[in-house]
Amino acid sequence: MNPETLLSQKRKKIINQWFDAVIAAYPDDSTQFFKKTADPFANPVGSTIERSLNELFDELIKSEWDQEAVKNAIDGIIRIQSVQEFQPSDAIGFIFSIKPSIRKRLTKYENEKAVKAYLDALDANIEQLLRIAFDLYMECRQKVFLMRANQSRDRVRQLLIKKGYIEEIPEKGNNLEDIIA
């Protein structure tokens, strides 16, 4: 029994269950909207989550990951949930939500050595995904706070420069002679 093949065969169902678990974190009225509105421009949250989970699933069940693809897939969801008032642990929690669905498919084979080894490896992989998700979450939050700080700083800074109260080193002055001149 090749676990990767088996999971691939159940791909659609597993991803659907994963998607349901992820959007269950939203209020009831909006889960239907996130789930049923197919137009990606009318429903960017639902469609991004769906696309990201599909990409992530394909990488997760493989033994070798495309690191960039994994990061992009996680980024899609994290970038949204990190500005949606989720607790940090909830924002990265969607990674956990795939475990029950995968285990369910493999339970009856779990005494097979290969399957057991595969599940252990999968657990390790999920832990790795969590690390990536946490880093991305922090990156997003830092970006938000940086932008808040910048907006605060920039509101009057340009005016001070234009009024001549501040004189900064000009951009073109890469050479000392230019600056002195």
Added chain:
Amino acid sequence: MSEVPKPDELIENIDHTPPEEEWEKIESPITEGRFSYPAKGKNLEVMEFRAPGEWSPKDEEWPLPDNWQEIIHEGFKERLEKYRSLKVFMDICVRCGACADKCHYFIGTGDPKNMPVVRAELLRSIYRKDFTTAGKILGSIAGGRSLTKDTIKEWFSYFYQCSECRRCSVFCPYGIDTAEVTMMGRELLNLLGLNINWIMEPVANCFRTGNHLGIQPQAFKEIVDFLTDDIEEITGIKINPSFNRKGAEILFITPSGDYFADPGTYTFMGYLMLFEALGLDYTLSTYASEGGNFGLFTSSDTMKKLNSKMYAEARRLGVKWILGGECGHMWRVINQYMDTMNGPADFMEVPKSPITGTVFNNAASTKMVHITEFTADLIRHNKLKLDPSRNDSYKVTFHDSCNPSRAMGLLDEPRYVIQNVCNNFYEMPENTIREQTFCCGSGSGLNNEEVMDLRLRGGLPRANAVKHVYEKYGVNMLACICAIDRAAFPPLMEYWVPEVGTTGVHELVANALVMDGEIERTTNLRFEPLKEEEDESDE
């Protein structure tokens, strides 16, 4: 150690099940990042509003006056009698749900109270209980709710999570303008002194000094002088615009965002260059140094006061008509409210382009023309020498700013202008532009840093469409005709699509504009080289 739960047990204990209560019973936490900071007393007092003292929306007890219920009831009653529209909007909604999933804040948050229908229900439920017979007798069975202190908190939270963009109104079969419901909700809150500082400070500054930031007349002139120095460096042409000049044909008014912050300043330079190339007889005003009208987000009286300044100045200077810059809510006020508030402006003439002779009959009463209408007309009559290749480093898409598109139907003029000054233009998907455009997420006074999170999730639908044209066509510039957009998009893009910049339409016009007597241009208005520099170090 055996006490530590296993991961599977932990997962099983995470409860993702949404509450089963009706929306009315779902509590809405007031958390940092969701609310704008309250208005400072000094800004309320200068406008003669109640100033409740220092407080925070996070406080358990809000500083309401003892007779707050009476104030709200009387204020509601007065507005129902005064505005037929409010009465109709309160009565005719059948909760069909057509608007429910059209709000960018709902789409970006999933919070049911951000559905326009539910946002309006916050007010409507109180209306039913207090002003309808069925509601008075049947209460909650007839959809009525009692007015409590929590209702006030909920109003404050959700009426300041609406940017009054009116996208929901496009889809309402009854034509209910939910933005007007929000406006009334904010008016009622304002009676209690519950406003936000990002609105009241611009209002107070505009009222007292002339513009949102409180830039003084001499500083305004110095800033413009500085911008003309930049223009001279780029084009070799020195422009000397006049200020407060009596007898000028045209008064030009634009939002202050166009002269105090990038990238708005490039748009402002664009206006000056265009007028210079035309030899236009115009003047700027240090008294009417603001087009934006934050009174729209405060109360109709405040809106009227701020709007009247522009017309008082036009009268004082004796101009024939007013040309207005790239602004958002200035145009909603002009097109939908000015005429009944301060109009008709009979002391001026129906605007007529001195260059083409075109008469702008659409502005026959307000006497105020949008600059993209003016410029589109110039291009149509072949009055401008243009070299669109100077914008070749840009692949441009156009964001229909909510107010000019939905409040005045200005859809084709900006596109016509862009397509004549740029070689690379790409539209975003159909359901995200023109009348169906998605808000920047920061309109109606929500462009403050404390609600950056709210702005980013509210701006997601717009950013998502920009991302699409970035990925599909390599779009790297988002053009718009609103100063709020020009302030809101840089952070929005930085978060969602960092490869895309923000520009005003007249920055693009001025880049392409060939002016008589200009030197050979080597840079655009941002001092970026027009042609990619050949890297000599490789040789």
